[in-house]
Amino acid sequence: MLKIYNTASRSLEEFKPLKDGKVGMYVCGVTVYDFCHIGHARSAVAFDIIYRYLKFKGYDVVFVKNFTDVDDKIIKRANQEGVSCDEIASRYIKEYYEDMEKLSIERPTVEPKATEHIKEIIELVKKLIDKGYAYEVDGDVYYSVEKFKDYGKLSHKNIEELKSGARVEINDKKRNPLDFALWKKSKENEPAWDSPWGKGRPGWHIECSAMSMKYLGESFDIHGGGEDLIFPHHENEIAQSEAATGKEFARYWIHNGFVRINKEKMSKSLGNFFTIRDVLKQFNGETLRYFLLLTHYRSPIDFSFEGLTAAKEALNRYYNLIQRIENAPFDKNTEEDKELESSIDTLLDRFENAMDNDFNAPKAIGEVFATVKLFNQYLDSVEKSNKPALKRYKDAFLDAMDKISKVLGVFGTSSAKWFIPEDIDVEWVESKIKERASARKRKDYKTADAIRDELAEKGIILEDAKDYTRWKVKK
Structure with missing residues (x-):
């Protein structure tokens, strides 16, 4: 049930429109x-x-x-x-x-x-x-x-x-x-x-x-x-x-x-x-929008560039998870995590409960990051056990976040677009990663390290997992 704070009554009221559904x-x-x-x-x-x-x-x-x-x-x-x-x-x-x-x-x-x-x-x-x-x-x-x-x-x-x-x-x-x-x-x-x-x-x-x-x-x-x-x-x-x-x-x-x-x-x-x-000039539009959403709409916001930097770092954490999900191996039949499963299955309900309480976007965002934290822990555990993650967790989470992003107007960018500036040649980066993987396979670590250093000079950070390498741009 949606409740709205009405300035006229100075109270939270159940929302009942004049015409049903309109x-x-x-x-x-x-x-x-x-x-x-x-x-x-x-x-x-x-x-x-x-x-x-x-x-x-x-x-x-x-x-x-x-x-x-x-x-x-x-x-x-x-x-x-x-x-x-x-x-x-x-x-x-x-x-x-x-x-x-x-x-x-x-x-x-x-x-x-x-x-x-x-x-x-x-x-x-x-x-x-x-x-x-x-x-x-x-x-x-x-x-x-x-x-x-x-x-x-x-x-x-x-x-x-x-x-x-x-x-x-x-x-x-x-x-x-x-x-x-x-x-x-x-x-x-x-x-x-x-x-x-x-x-x-x-x-x-x-x-x-x-x-x-x-x-x-x-x-x-x-x-x-x-x-x-x-x-x-x-x-x-x-x-x-x-x-x-x-x-x-x-x-x-x-x-x-x-x-x-x-x-x-x-x-x-x-x-x-x-x-x-x-x-x-210093932050993109999604970061500014996210910063503004972190305070309930009725409360005053104390503006600062430090706050914008913190907002950007929070979005980095979210898109880092999306990048992990995009790159990690997933399978239909593998390890389960009941806590994560419950968090994903209830995410939309928790989001809606927060928003139903006078459009409480900060609480809704908090629910998203509670699930993000559990998903990161789960991926850490499956990487250590050398097992793939459960595919339905990925599908359910991304489906819920698609709906949430359409309301909040954040969390809807692809991880590639978030982490990769327009001046980065993606094909060149991918070719260098493949070249490095070949060098590592033949135990030519000197060449592999040189390629890592070359990419690092361009601001490209590599993260090696068991069967693949993730990359992102330092922000």
Whole structure:
């Protein structure tokens, strides 16, 4: 039974979708004005495994993740460079996809852009005005927070305390300092669209309400994003959406934790961030994804290159086992190991139990490595006894890991690809190993050692077993 931590109730709840076998999920995407940083990667990976796991559970999932392609930051960047907002947005959407591909992020079902949904946004704003929840002042339209009696129910904030808070923006046009913009009157050098209130552009919050309801309906199952979006963004989405429809907006609210540097949230505004590209200059995408999975999605991650190195070493251990399995002799009728057999037979169940508990990827990964450890011990024992390993262990383990890798997005690379850089000539290495094997057979150990040294200079490590030689590249 899948249980999800719901931010709205602050509790773990059994997942019951609105329609049997179907899930509608909306996640707030990036504002496309610059390269993505590790905080964006964290959110992308968190919701990617949720998407993948829901499909693993047999649900038909419609996953909607938007692009915010009209925003103050985009306008500022466009004006600085003397280009259009469309050009800035298109450039960084392309860069976003390049980063996501390297992290093995699956494409959502729908990826709407705010600028392509102006009609839906205007209709929603009109409905809120008609119902008395919004008002227009000199071309700007604001949402009246006091009209929505449940304001603060997601973030558990008290409206009176918020009203007296010093951080609220002062704006003479607003009836209440907490009121937020649904439509903004256009200024010079800003993109603008015709509306009943004059030329302008949408506010940030209304974009997500309009897009999510277009593709998922007025009520849907899951709404997600980073925990920094709980207030005010998601709180405002609830207020405007439920005021417009009179229905519950989203049933489950899921939020991922921050990435931190020196205990502070990583963000562009603080200047303490690494882009995904910065990290991928030193580590591959699978290593970065694995590092991000090692912390539960709701907990903060303390980012460090030492942590990435440890993640890479863990993946080395996994792929070393896969390489051993690929090279070791296996037979149908040979020694059994009941502990390993039990571990392999229950691996998928243990994986699912972990993931059913609020998508606990770190626990799921721990279950994988518990089996990896036993399999390595088993191969050590059969090598010492000069007997082949049991073939059904290999088949069952690889079958389970194929299913697990499709959820986690790691453990799915071939061992050859993991250990062998593109600049290594595999055929040359294999020919040298055969040449060395012939030299050893005729007891020409001087030649055999020379070949080993030649390969070592290229970073090739040889591991001799009884009837074969494994090789890998030093990492």
